[in-house]
Amino acid sequence: MTSTDLSADVANSSSAAMFIPAPATPYQGDIARYWDREARPVNLRLGDVDGLYHHHYGIGDVDRTALGDADDSTYEKKLIAELHRLESAQAELLLDHLGMIERDDTLVDAGCGRGGSMVMAHQRFGCRVEGVTLSAKQADFANQRARELGIEDHVRARVCDMLGTPFETGRAAASWNNESSMYVDLEDLFAEHSRILAIGGRYVTITGCWNPRYGQPSKYVSQINAHFECNIHSRREYLRAMADNRLVPQAVIDLTPATLPYWELRATSSLVTGIEKAFINSYEDGSFQYLLIAADRV
Ligand SMILES: C[S@@+](CC[C@H](N)C(=O)[O-])C[C@H]1O[C@@H](n2cnc3c(N)ncnc32)[C@H](O)[C@@H]1O
Numbered sequence: 001m002t003s004t005d006l007s008a009d010v011a012n013s014s015s016a017a018m019f020i021p022a023p024a025t026p027y028q029g030d031i032a033r034y035w036d037r038e039a040r041p042v043n044l045r046l047g048d049v050d051g052l053y054h055h056h057y058g059i060g061d062v063d064r065t066a067l068g069d070a071d072d073s074t075y076e077k078k079l080i081a082e083l084h085r086l087e088s089a090q091a092e093l094l095l096d097h098l099g100m101i102e103r104d105d106t107l108v109d110a111g112c113g114r115g116g117s118m119v120m121a122h123q124r125f126g127c128r129v130e131g132v133t134l135s136a137k138q139a140d141f142a143n144q145r146a147r148e149l150g151i152e153d154h155v156r157a158r159v160c161d162m163l164g165t166p167f168e169t170g171r172a173a174a175s176w177n178n179e180s181s182m183y184v185d186l187e188d189l190f191a192e193h194s195r196i197l198a199i200g201g202r203y204v205t206i207t208g209c210w211n212p213r214y215g216q217p218s219k220y221v222s223q224i225n226a227h228f229e230c231n232i233h234s235r236r237e238y239l240r241a242m243a244d245n246r247l248v249p250q251a252v253i254d255l256t257p258a259t260l261p262y263w264e265l266r267a268t269s270s271l272v273t274g275i276e277k278a279f280i281n282s283y284e285d286g287s288f289q290y291l292l293i294a295a296d297r298v
């Protein structure tokens, strides 16, 4: 794919001249404010470990040898590094599912946060990565990080609704949502991914979803929704909305067992936010699942 710039509108490309569109709905205004104000140590201190700032959770086994003795004065620092390693492992798994990406391809990160996954994608594939977020603070942060790394010509965040992006039709080699699809209607979301993706392109999401086998969203799922002002969808809704929008699943991976060690470890740290028990309980009672879905645009 030949692509230097997917965007039909480049006006808001640099933070200095960033054009901030009015929110499409009052809800999106709330979410923009939420992320503009967010500065939780559990995110900033983890990002400070190596400069990759994530707003998603972790997967994989805890490396107890890396943590050492809990009585040691360096234990908390090691614990933070370990949580961060698990969060980056989550992003690596998402990137593993993007398929063959060439240097001249363009990828789209829908709901890019502070841009950690975008940087990792560029570092892995050498390609251009375009991200959208509702939060001007997050877009500024991500663009500042890209400048610091000298990759601002390849990695760019902008303030934009993921349901109506300025990207050209059929040009993206791959696109993803990393824990950002619980803020939007899935039919609208997948219609937009389907529009921007090339035929044969790849879509990947990692998300928390409620489990139809449980019946309805549990009290823990409701707690998570209230905590983040989001609206968690069911697994069934994901698969149905993909099918409706020419996205054919190639892999559906239940990451619930893989994310539980992250939560158990996080619950013991000084950086707890109070939402840890809701995740642990809902994963354990089967009402909630941590899922990766990779789909082909057909
Ligand atoms: C939990 S954070 C995930 C950030 C990032 N994907 C990561 O893994 O670090 C959710 C993100 O979704 C974004 N978001 C929510 N609704 C959006 C929308 N309608 N359009 C664009 N971004 C949106 C928020 O601004 C925020 O950046």
Ligand SMILES: CC(C)=CCC/C(C)=C/COP(=O)(O)OP(=O)(O)O
Pocket (backbone or CB within 6 Å): 040, 042, 043, 054, 055, 056, 057, 179, 180, 182, 207, 208, 209, 224, 228, 230, 232, 273, 275
């Ligand atoms: C899996 C689900 C349902 C996720 C909801 C979306 C969300 C808010 C993710 C984490 O962001 P964060 O990294 O800012 O959260 P925290 O501060 O808890 O680490």
Ligand SMILES: [Mg+2]
Pocket (backbone or CB within 6 Å): 042, 043, 054, 055, 056, 057
């Ligand atoms: Mg976090």
